[in-house]
Amino acid sequence: MIQEILITTVNLQGDTHIAPMGVHVDKDQYIILPFRPSTTLDNLLTTKTAVINFCDDVRIFAGCLTGRRDWPLSPTQQIAGYYLADTLAHTELKLIRIEDDDTRPKLFCQAVYTVNHRPFQGFNRAQYSVLEAAILISRLGRLPWEKIQAELDYLRIGLDKTAGEREREAWDWLMTAIEQHRQGVQA
Template identity: 50%
Template sequence: MNDVIFETVVTTVAPDGRPHVAPMGVRYRNGQVILMPFRPSTTHDNIVATGHAVLNIVIDTRVFAGCVTGRREWPTVPAEQVTGVRLACALSHVELRLAEVADDPRRPVLHMARVHEARHAPFLGFNRAQAAVIEGAVLVSRLHMLPAEKVDAEMRYLQIAIDKTAGPAEHEAWGWLCDAVARQRAAAAAGVRA
């Protein structure tokens, strides 16, 4: 298996048409996109129910930070050839069809066939702050699994890139992540799960 994981945003729709936006690391293998959502997962449930998803390539890291901090509503436009939506801010997108499921009680493997691809804007690359926000979003998504000391050390290190290279969007996204860590710590101190 190719262990290189690319950070993307996957959009799906529920059977009733309600969109769902989720950051997700994906693998590319033999022309397919491999998704491995943890259970329970709205993304998994929507793909199994509809047979489709859309892979979005974005540089607006507020989407990553927003999704892991409860801000999941982002402007979308209809997909072109599958049931679903893509993010309006996507630089490019790939419309996907479920080809095969390797079921697993914890992390099923969804093999997705490419149906349609489109580019909407050039990708100029990530600045260090954008990469820091993505890494911070991964940390925040795992606050319940990681020791506080590890989270603090990594956030301090990532703060360097924010301080040196962030624009307004990255500062906003970073603020959401820092607030999420503070809320989780306050909830833990009060004896409740955030």
């Protein structure tokens, strides 16, 4: 199974990096597949640790893709690092094995500590729409514009019907990023 989560990693100086990512989950093993080059990859290879954040605030996903990375953090318990203060739950990981690849290595991690901070209340369609739009943003240079526009048109239906303030803010960030990308491509 692949779960859309937020990964926090730290470098040797203790600086935290937050990245949205689809992570493969198999019981207590997590397989992280960052593309090269990647700050997440560099940090994980250096410190051999990461944190999986299970979060329902889609602004953090959208924010990370649009240059908004300053989110409150809390210190981890079993590894040197931080988790998102607004996460529902987090799992602290240690890197146990690497399958190297020139484009996208597989990093096999073991859960060493998990805690639930508050209950999951469920997703609405707007949160789904923002997550899917965020994934589209991460592929702007690889997908044809017609496909992106068709998917955004469909996702906007769910957004318009169910969005709250957080979802609308995140959507606006993503749409601004798309427009800036299109203007840059057409220039």
